Amino acid sequence: QKEVEQDPGPLSVPEGAIVSLNCTYSNSAFQYFMWYRQYSRKGPELLMYTYSSGNKEDGRFTAQVDKSSKYISLFIRDSQPSDSATYLCAMSPILDNYGQNFVFGPGTRLSVLP
């Protein structure tokens, strides 16, 4: 079993839909959870960063962590064609400045159709 699992997609939705992207993990030590967005032929860019369980909202994006289920989600409201990208989750057991403990999921490819 991989440490972090993500449905690779592709996930296709119509413009304006609510999108739910998910990751499951096996390491109960993970405390810090990140979501990255990666456009085609570009590097990933950090979208959201949360600690432990709970929700965090930033504009149209909401990150949700359920540590009891080892499950994290990213919701995108009013999805736009510009949201079409691959979304990577990443997690870490500790908040260190070195980042070598980050574990990335393989990514989910999202297409928002106009």
Next chain:
Amino acid sequence: NAGVTQTPKFRVLKTGQSMTLLCAQDMNHEYMYWYRQDPGMGLRLIHYSVGEGTTAKGEVPDGYNVSRLKKQNFLLGLESAAPSQTSVYFCASGSRYTFGSGTRLTVV
């Protein structure tokens, strides 16, 4: 402000050839990283550096070497390229990871 710049963007190598990938950042970050990204595998850490003159191995270091002679530059070397090293290579810097746009390497 360029952020993280990777050169070259594309490269085709023959098996056994060597090459160096350059990563440059202008954000004065101490931490820099080299990752490879393969379909279905996610990003895997090759080597990282926590400051000028320091380097350390990540998850998949075999076949690669790195150097951090200057704070702003982090070099990734392949001494004898193998087809298994065909991948997209990303450099990142900083504790929250600012990524470059990647180098697409094909080894034939």
